[in-house]
Amino acid sequence: MLQFFDVTKKSPYLPQVRELYESAFPANERIPIKQLLDDKIKREFWAFFEKNEGENAVTPKFCGFSNSITYGDITNIVYFAVVPELRSRGYGSQILQAIREKHPDSRIVVDIEVEEDSKNAEELERRNRRREFYQRNGFGASPVDYVWQGEHYRLLTAGGTVTDKEFRDFWKEILKDIPGAKYP
Template sequence: MQYISIENSDSPYLPFVQELYHSAFPVEERRSWENLLKMIGTVPEMSVQVVLAEEKAIGFTTTWIFDEWFFVEHLAIDPVNRGKKFGERIMKDLLVNRRLLLEVEPSSSVDAVRRIGFYERLGLVCLPFDYLHPSYHDSHVSHSLVLMTNVAERAEMYFNEIIRRVKKQVYLYHPL
């Protein structure tokens, strides 16, 4: 597998990423495409990478680096390539020597249970405290998600600073 960073809006991979971005994530879990394009190459903490297998685009990631933390905002595999262990290989690459944090939907659907199980098999755990995902579109709307990590600590206080940074920098969330 090969990871190609998308550095600007001239990337030939953007149409693939755009289609997968819109099909893989509900509107409340993605920013507008125009905003994402403005951020590519201008927000140093953020990286959008297309994932290639045998020189063909099969997925993408949107990740953020905050000091010693790595936040996975989006990870998606093209539907025709799901079930081929690409997601597992990507996650194993992301987990190498990193403290990782990501969000998943609560286990209220078959897909959500399957997704949580996928991450658990890779060594991540669900954090046992409530977490509200700020809306990308309306600062007064949020919805419940579950945080997962590969860090052994489970106390909410331990995660306060990284959660604050994610909300402030990823979601541009500024509490009143």
């Protein structure tokens, strides 16, 4: 069973989160982590740990993190990663479940890189695995594709679909007070 804690500038596990963030996402898909920690945008930035039970429980094991933004009835999972050696063990599904439990009435959206734009077989395989993971966890196709920082993305949704207009309006609202911010 997983437990999670808010990630802040003072979190003792921030170095682990930062390391995973920087290794899991290519430079063109990241924003500076200080922006993820800034409170100009209300985000849920959570670190997940395996909960150990009993007297002889060791220190909880860091498993991954999520970073999401909710506005209205849309929750966008912006960043989400599981520690590489713990992948394919159900931790990712548990993290998604925790987000869904916190937002039972939200349409949850995630974006994935478009498979057709893969540059090689290895990248295509990675993108297909990511899409299949989300599909196994109840996410389905949506009509929304967009380009951000040079990468082509497709939205997947759970709990209801999101239109292109709703998605763009979501980001316009989230970024309205951030000078120079670019939205999809």
